[in-house]
Amino acid sequence: MTVTIPARPPWIAPLVRMILLRVAGMVAILLIISMLVFGLLYLAPGDLVKNLIGNRPASPEVIAAIRAQYHLDDPLSLQYWRWLTRALIGDFGQSIRMQAPVIDVIASRTGVTLALCALAFALAVVVAVPLGVLSAVRPDGWLDRSVTAVSLVGLSAPSFAIGLLLLYAFAYYLPIFPVYGGGVGPIDTLYHLVLPSIALALGLGAILMRLTRTTVLRELDADYILFARARGMRESRVNRLALRNAAIPITTSAGLVLTYLIGGTILVETIFALPGLGTLLDSSVLYKDIGVVQALTLMVALLIAVITLVVDLSYLLLDPRVRAKELGR
Amino acid sequence: MSDGIRVERLSVSSAAGIIVRDSSFEIERGKSLAIIGESGSGKSMTAKAITGLLPGGVHATGVVSYAGERIELPAETAAWRSIRGIRAVLLLQDPFTSLSPVHRCGTQIRASVLARDELRGTDKVGRRERLQQADAEVIDRLTEVSLPARVARMYPHELSGGMRQRVAIAAALATEPDLLIADEPTTALDASNQGEVLDLLRSLQLRHGMSMLLISHDLGLVRGRADEVLVMRDGEILERGTTASVLSHPAHDYTRALLDASPSLDRLRPAEAAHDDTTALLQVSGLGISFGAHAALIDVDVTVGRGEIVAIVGESGSGKSTLARCIAGLERPDVGKLSFSGQLLPPGRRYRRPSQIQIVFQDPYSTLNPMMTVGQTLAEALRAAGRGRGDVGPLLDTVGLDRDFATRRPARLSGGQRQRVAIARALAPQPELLICDEAVSALDVSVQAQILALLGELRERLGISILFISHDLAVVGEVSDRLYVMNHGRIVEHGNSGAVLAEPTHPYTQRLVAAARRDQS
Numbered sequence: 001m002t003v004t005i006p007a008r009p010p011w012i013a014p015l016v017r018m019i020l021l022r023v024a025g026m027v028a029i030l031l032i033i034s035m036l037v038f039g040l041l042y043l044a045p046g047d048l049v050k051n052l053i054g055n056r057p058a059s060p061e062v063i064a065a066i067r068a069q070y071h072l073d074d075p076l077s078l079q080y081w082r083w084l085t086r087a088l089i090g091d092f093g094q095s096i097r098m099q100a101p102v103i104d105v106i107a108s109r110t111g112v113t114l115a116l117c118a119l120a121f122a123l124a125v126v127v128a129v130p131l132g133v134l135s136a137v138r139p140d141g142w143l144d145r146s147v148t149a150v151s152l153v154g155l156s157a158p159s160f161a162i163g164l165l166l167l168y169a170f171a172y173y174l175p176i177f178p179v180y181g182g183g184v185g186p187i188d189t190l191y192h193l194v195l196p197s198i199a200l201a202l203g204l205g206a207i208l209m210r211l212t213r214t215t216v217l218r219e220l221d222a223d224y225i226l227f228a229r230a231r232g233m234r235e236s237r238v239n240r241l242a243l244r245n246a247a248i249p250i251t252t253s254a255g256l257v258l259t260y261l262i263g264g265t266i267l268v269e270t271i272f273a274l275p276g277l278g279t280l281l282d283s284s285v286l287y288k289d290i291g292v293v294q295a296l297t298l299m300v301a302l303l304i305a306v307i308t309l310v311v312d313l314s315y316l317l318l319d320p321r322v323r324a325k326e327l328g329r
Numbered sequence: 330m331s332d333g334i335r336v337e338r339l340s341v342s343s344a345a346g347i348i349v350r351d352s353s354f355e356i357e358r359g360k361s362l363a364i365i366g367e368s369g370s371g372k373s374m375t376a377k378a379i380t381g382l383l384p385g386g387v388h389a390t391g392v393v394s395y396a397g398e399r400i401e402l403p404a405e406t407a408a409w410r411s412i413r414g415i416r417a418v419l420l421l422q423d424p425f426t427s428l429s430p431v432h433r434c435g436t437q438i439r440a441s442v443l444a445r446d447e448l449r450g451t452d453k454v455g456r457r458e459r460l461q462q463a464d465a466e467v468i469d470r471l472t473e474v475s476l477p478a479r480v481a482r483m484y485p486h487e488l489s490g491g492m493r494q495r496v497a498i499a500a501a502l503a504t505e506p507d508l509l510i511a512d513e514p515t516t517a518l519d520a521s522n523q524g525e526v527l528d529l530l531r532s533l534q535l536r537h538g539m540s541m542l543l544i545s546h547d548l549g550l551v552r553g554r555a556d557e558v559l560v561m562r563d564g565e566i567l568e569r570g571t572t573a574s575v576l577s578h579p580a581h582d583y584t585r586a587l588l589d590a591s592p593s594l595d596r597l598r599p600a601e602a603a604h605d606d607t608t609a610l611l612q613v614s615g616l617g618i619s620f621g622a623h624a625a626l627i628d629v630d631v632t633v634g635r636g637e638i639v640a641i642v643g644e645s646g647s648g649k650s651t652l653a654r655c656i657a658g659l660e661r662p663d664v665g666k667l668s669f670s671g672q673l674l675p676p677g678r679r680y681r682r683p684s685q686i687q688i689v690f691q692d693p694y695s696t697l698n699p700m701m702t703v704g705q706t707l708a709e710a711l712r713a714a715g716r717g718r719g720d721v722g723p724l725l726d727t728v729g730l731d732r733d734f735a736t737r738r739p740a741r742l743s744g745g746q747r748q749r750v751a752i753a754r755a756l757a758p759q760p761e762l763l764i765c766d767e768a769v770s771a772l773d774v775s776v777q778a779q780i781l782a783l784l785g786e787l788r789e790r791l792g793i794s795i796l797f798i799s800h801d802l803a804v805v806g807e808v809s810d811r812l813y814v815m816n817h818g819r820i821v822e823h824g825n826s827g828a829v830l831a832e833p834t835h836p837y838t839q840r841l842v843a844a845a846r847r848d849q850s
Binding site: 234 | 445
């Protein structure tokens with residue numbers, strides 16, 4: 001037989017091109033989001049001047065001075081333009097509420113939220129993926145049934161309800177964990193984050209576990225699994241083969257779950273009174289502290305865009321067929 | 330006899346009924362046995378039962394002995410540990426699904442090598458050394474199936490069907506089994522590849538002194554490639570004997586019917602009077618289309634006369650389906666002209682009426698909506714053509730189905746019945762041209778013969794023109810008046826079917842005809 005196998009074309013240039021295109025798209029989206037948030041806050045009820053003055057009596061001169069200081073009488077487009085040109089050189093302005101640079105305010109809160117997200121995500125992945133595989137290997141076994149029951153709770157109960165339940169159970173009746181606060185020092189912080197991250201991870205883990213179970217179950221039905229068994233490969237190897245093939249849908253859902261997680265922290269941080277970005281966003285919106293809200297939403301949007309890009313790039317790594325299609329090889 | 334394989338009183342059943350009934354057979358060491366049967370005969374379930382790979386809900390009873398090692402069915406999973414990969418390996422039909430798409434071919438063959446060493450307890454050396462040895466062996470295994478060493482680094486999707494099946498064969502043989510069970514190993518491949526792969530299997534079987542169980546629906550294909558033949562129908566063994574004697578003197582009526590039903594190049598249709606081009610229904614001229622850098626069709630000219638059956642023959646990737654899609658308006662050609670009844674037919678579906686062209690596709694299992702009854706499917710097609718649902722009955726009559734089929738869903742129909750429904754649906758708008766895109770390729774030979782007869786009958790009765798697309802020269806020779814041979818997007822030869830197949834002039838056609846003849850005699 002004459003074998004003609006096409007040579008693989010170069011792949012670095014298409015990869016760089018693809019990433020550049022995606023990054024350009026991300027910049028465009030961030031720009032649009034910043035406009036939306038700016039406009040929405042402008043339209044939202046409430047008055048920054050009243051928030052600043054509080055209950056003190058104020059003369060018209062004071063009010064005018066404040067309005068001038070924050071350029072509140074300029075047209076919206078000019079205010080946005082002023083914010084944008086500064087933001088582009090890394091100056092996100094002052095937090096009106098805290099009277100400190102926005103960057104510093106956010107930086108002081110980021111650690112707790114990042115740690116919470118990372119802990120919850122790691123907990124969800126480390127527990128859910130193996131459980132999903134095990135349930136798929138023995139569908140309708142005792143493990144599958146009990147895991148399915150637990151995941152049903154995780155799916156249907158909102159994270160704040162689970163948070164409250166955990167507080168009652170493990171901080172009030174059984175005072176093992178602290179009720180609120182962020183803790184001091186790394187060990188103490190971790191200790192304070194255990195309950196909140198469990199509250200967050202349960203819902204995520206449930207989604208991840210159901211998805212892993214379904215995809216692995218489907219892969220175990222495939223011909224290549226039958227052929228692997230027919231060649232005498234061990235069951236553990238066969239399962240690994242199925243998991244490797246199920247990797248794409250699992251990664252996609254893990255990425256999605258991670259983006260949800262960032263929104264979910266707001267509720268959980270509020271319940272556990274954690275000094276994180278969620279609580280900061282909450283109070284800044286109420287106060288009309290535009291600088292902080294703008295920077296925070298953009299940060300979250302950027303994070304989500306980066307996660308999606310990483311997930312898409314991981315497809316290239318995980319599936320040679322996607323690689324062939326996207327990079328023309 | 331003790332070192333061969335022996336199957337005694339094997340029965341397989343599921344909730345739906347008995348699949349295999351009380352079958353016994355044996356294969357001597359180094360010999361090959363072919364099981365022949367149509368779909369539903371239980372041949373694949375026999376193969377899966379004797380390797381313990383039956384799907385859930387299917388149970389087997391009986392005894393299988395491999396070189397004296399007895400296994401009583403049903404057996405525990407652990408009992409198969411000493412069988413699979415050592416005594417027997419099962420090679421599957423479809424090389425597009427039997428290899429993991431995300432692992433390199435070399436890795437998959439190496440997995441067999443490692444599994445074998447583990448099973449035989451010869452994996453005493455260190456892990457590093459073991460992997461090195463295995464990698465070296467992978468290259469040898471690839472050479473054995475005539476593939477270059479480079480294939481080890483490639484993924485299955487980069488290879489053609491024939492090459493993938495060779496990789497699968499290499500992976501199967503790397504475990505060095507006593508018995509290789511090949512379940513329809515070439516059915517998913519192109520005609521010109523089928524013979525090569527079967528010959529490869531036969532030569533490897535002889536070289537390694539293995540036994541082989543070859544499962545096929547095509548009696549003609551096993552000629553010269555198996556020592557003995559066993560014919561199965563509805564889970565029972567009807568006939569058994571040496572391949573030569575069964576093929577030349579079939580004892581059972583069913584075997585004879587199977588032999589008669591397989592299309593043959595020796596039974597070409599008598600040539601009909603040549604059709605005049607002025608009465609052409611469809612005229613394709615200078616058609617070309619490219620997908621990216623790949624030219625799928627290059628300067629294609631095809632004419633179909635009124636009431637004519639014209640065939641397009643080619644292997645997969647030759648562009649024949651793309652041509653059909655361009656004609657039906659599903660694909661927009663880059664250049665070229667289409668005219669229908671003397672009128673110019675612009676590209677795109679918008680310019681086509683349902684009463685002009687209809688298509689019947691290859692797979693009757695996926696082209697019918699499983700949630701709709703046959704009656705609903707046909708009524709929908711009739712409505713699209715502006716006809717009432719009262720015509721469902723006559724439509725079923727036309728394709729030779731009872732009228733009570735209207736209330737059934739596709740799941741309750743056989744492959745042949747489904748394809749009849751698909752044809753009835755295509756006939757609903759009373760089209761002038763029917764395109765059959767590999768419409769009989771997925772069917773059993775006896776069913777295939779019935780559908781081919783139906784197409785001929787429709788032409789006689791309705792005066793319909795048919796563009797018949799196929800990779801199977803024998804089928805084409807049996808059904809078509811004229812044929813076009815396609816290769817790499819070009820028409821390389823055309824003419825009267827009988828004449829072209831009897832005396833092909835283009836080297837490519839000659840090769841195809843030679844391959845088809847070799848498979849039959």
